[in-house]
Amino acid sequence: MVALAVAGPITYPAVGASLDVEHVSHAFDIDGSVLPVLDDVNFSAKPGEFVALLGPSGCGKSTLLRLVAGLEPPRSGVLREDGDPVTGPFPSRVVVFQDPTLFPWRTVWKNVALGLEAQGILKTQRQRVDDAIDLVGLSQFRNAYPHQLSGGMAQRVALARALVNDPRILILDEPLGKLDSLTRITMQAELVALWQRKGFTTLLVTHDVEEALFLANRVIVFSDRPARIKADIAVDRPYPRHRGDPRLAELRRNILGLLGLDATW
Amino acid sequence: MSTYSASKAVAIPQSVEEGAAFAGRPLSLPASFLANGAAVFASVAWIGFGLSCLWWVDLADWPRTHALAIAAFVIAGGILVATLSAPWLGRFGPALQQRAPWLLALGLFLTVWEVATAKLAWLPLPFFPPPQAIIEVYTDDLPKLLDSVFASIKLQLGGYAIGAAVGFLTGVSIGWSRGVGYWVHPVLRFIGPLPATAWLPFAFFTFPSSWSASTFLIALATGFPVTVLTWSGVASVNNAYYDVARTLGAKPWFLVLKVAIPAALPHVFVGLFMGLGSSFAVLVVAEMIGVKAGLGWYLQWAQGWAAYSNMYAALIVMSLLCSGAITLLFRTRDRLLVWQKGVVKW
Ligand SMILES: Nc1ncnc2c1ncn2[C@@H]1O[C@H](COP(=O)(O)OP(=O)(O)OP(=O)(O)O)[C@@H](O)[C@H]1O
Ligand SMILES: [Mg+2]
Numbered sequence: 001m002v003a004l005a006v007a008g009p010i011t012y013p014a015v016g017a018s019l020d021v022e023h024v025s026h027a028f029d030i031d032g033s034v035l036p037v038l039d040d041v042n043f044s045a046k047p048g049e050f051v052a053l054l055g056p057s058g059c060g061k062s063t064l065l066r067l068v069a070g071l072e073p074p075r076s077g078v079l080r081e082d083g084d085p086v087t088g089p090f091p092s093r094v095v096v097f098q099d100p101t102l103f104p105w106r107t108v109w110k111n112v113a114l115g116l117e118a119q120g121i122l123k124t125q126r127q128r129v130d131d132a133i134d135l136v137g138l139s140q141f142r143n144a145y146p147h148q149l150s151g152g153m154a155q156r157v158a159l160a161r162a163l164v165n166d167p168r169i170l171i172l173d174e175p176l177g178k179l180d181s182l183t184r185i186t187m188q189a190e191l192v193a194l195w196q197r198k199g200f201t202t203l204l205v206t207h208d209v210e211e212a213l214f215l216a217n218r219v220i221v222f223s224d225r226p227a228r229i230k231a232d233i234a235v236d237r238p239y240p241r242h243r244g245d246p247r248l249a250e251l252r253r254n255i256l257g258l259l260g261l262d263a264t265w
Numbered sequence: 266m267s268t269y270s271a272s273k274a275v276a277i278p279q280s281v282e283e284g285a286a287f288a289g290r291p292l293s294l295p296a297s298f299l300a301n302g303a304a305v306f307a308s309v310a311w312i313g314f315g316l317s318c319l320w321w322v323d324l325a326d327w328p329r330t331h332a333l334a335i336a337a338f339v340i341a342g343g344i345l346v347a348t349l350s351a352p353w354l355g356r357f358g359p360a361l362q363q364r365a366p367w368l369l370a371l372g373l374f375l376t377v378w379e380v381a382t383a384k385l386a387w388l389p390l391p392f393f394p395p396p397q398a399i400i401e402v403y404t405d406d407l408p409k410l411l412d413s414v415f416a417s418i419k420l421q422l423g424g425y426a427i428g429a430a431v432g433f434l435t436g437v438s439i440g441w442s443r444g445v446g447y448w449v450h451p452v453l454r455f456i457g458p459l460p461a462t463a464w465l466p467f468a469f470f471t472f473p474s475s476w477s478a479s480t481f482l483i484a485l486a487t488g489f490p491v492t493v494l495t496w497s498g499v500a501s502v503n504n505a506y507y508d509v510a511r512t513l514g515a516k517p518w519f520l521v522l523k524v525a526i527p528a529a530l531p532h533v534f535v536g537l538f539m540g541l542g543s544s545f546a547v548l549v550v551a552e553m554i555g556v557k558a559g560l561g562w563y564l565q566w567a568q569g570w571a572a573y574s575n576m577y578a579a580l581i582v583m584s585l586l587c588s589g590a591i592t593l594l595f596r597t598r599d600r601l602l603v604w605q606k607g608v609v610k611w
């Protein structure tokens with residue numbers, strides 16, 4: 001994997017869009033009772049910024065991502081992409097879901113081609129599909145069906161399926177959660193390289209504090225459900241980062257403290 | 266499959282190990298015989314069938330007995346020759362070897378049948394005709410039988426195609442749209458479980474021709490299972506697929522055509538299969554009662570004239586057609602649903 005040496009202040013290409021989450025609250029109705037999930041969440045991401053979202057399981061991170069994607073409207077508050085309110089899904093904001101959710105009846109190539117096909121531009125842009133598959137290193141498997149892939153490969157196909165659309169905001173919901181630790185480390189490095197090359201704004205949900213610190217410009221820590229922002233921490237270290245960096249270790253201790261694990265760590 | 270190689274058999278062993286291996290080699294001859302044994306016995310069984318035709322005198326006048334005996338000998342010879350030349354026959358060799366036990370069983374069955382009917386009359390005669398009587402039907406009554414086959418295929422194809430298409434479209438609409446579901450679901454519930462044959466009297470006096478009435482009945486019998494299974498297939502599509510497609514810019518038509526329908530296709534094929542079964546039943550009944558053509562009608566006619574050989578001949582053709590149709594459907598499914606290989610075991 002190429003480790004791009006980027007020294008000094010990071011400059012973002014203009015690809016990424018800004019994202020504003022303004023006083024967003026959300027709740028679900030379960031059996032007649034209301035389950036509040038997001039409580040006045042308020043933050044924004046600059047164009048090209050990499051923001052990690054950390055929080056306890058079930059606090060509402062995936063829900064927040066669904067709102068950003070436009071799959072559901074929030075109960076209250078507004079989400080904006082480059083200042084325009086989000087009213088529905090749009091291929092400039094692409095999600096890689098917690099499960100790869102590949103279409104089992106499509107080959108790898110056709111899965112990756114899904115977005116371009118849905119937008120009616122596949123005929124003229126087939127090359128982009130090949131490029132995206134090459135990018136995640138699966139060119140040998142373009143005609144394989146999803147059941148013939150390993151879990152990590154399936155997750156990489158899901159990533160290619162998102163990237164082929166040249167998103168302005170890439171929304172990642174624990175995309176590496178189910179991978180073994182080796183694949184995971186490789187894919188983290190690949191993700192950083194990709195993000196630096198393409199310059200999209202990235203929103204990453206993860207359970208893994210180290211992963212958040214290794215990848216993100218900022219880490220937002222959520223409380224238990226209903227999710228409120230507990231802390232918004234800037235990770236002021238240049239890329240490529242080193243896992244042994246003492247500053248990252250210090251931040252890690254802080255964040256684990258915020259998540260209520262200080263006694264044991 | 267073992268081929269006995271002469272060059273190896275005459276080679277002089279160079280060492281002790283090789284000598285031992287050499288000593289082991291002759292075993293391959295009985296092994297090859299065992300592998301082909303079933304085919305050899307099958308050949309013998311068919312010779313036996315041919316001989317059984319000639320050995321005794323027929324109890325009645327059947328002009329095809331000699332021809333049948335000759336055919337049996339030809340088949341016996343064919344099996345033997347094909348088995349001996351199997352190594353040069355490519356894929357056909359193993360295919361024959363695999364089917365040899367069945368050929369053997371068939372030869373034995375035909376021999377017993379021949380002896381039990383035409384020769385010793387263990388089975389009462391007009392009701393259990395010998396093989397040569399059925400062969401006679403195929404040679405002497407061929408035009409009428411073929412007409413019936415074509416009439417049946419035409420009727421079945423038309424009704425099945427209409428029923429499958431309407432059922433598929435209805436199923437997709439109910440599964441997709443709540444509004445359509447609200448109106449169609451109760452109707453389906455009320456009318457669907459009724460056996461299509463119960464509509465027979467109604468159909469035959471409302472429709473202009475018995476042919477259109479039968480087409481309607483066959484379509485009805487096909488349509489119900491196809492509708493219900495397509496609907497349940499579309500309704501059970503994982504929402505995550507829609508989410509993925511929507512975030513990638515899919516419009517509703519794309520969600521229906523490229524997500525809902527392919528995901529529901531395995532269910533649709535179950536519906537098509539069930540529809541095929543129930544439409545066969547309706548076809549035969551409709552032909553017996555209304556349409557004066559087709560295999561169902563032929564059966565009815567044969568029974569009316571106590572022409573039992575014709576009846577069996579028609580039954581055999583009918584079962585070949587039905588199983589052929591089902592094989593065709595399965596082939597189509599296997600082709601369309603290759604992605605399911607390894608996901609589900611059929
Ligand atoms: N469609 C839904 N209907 C009802 N409740 C829901 C729905 N989706 C999520 N919830 C509830 O909202 C809460 C937050 O869910 P969410 O998936 O956002 O959690 P999460 O932070 O992503 O958790 P994890 O880290 O385990 O993935 C959960 O308690 C869940 O039960
Ligand atoms: Mg989640």
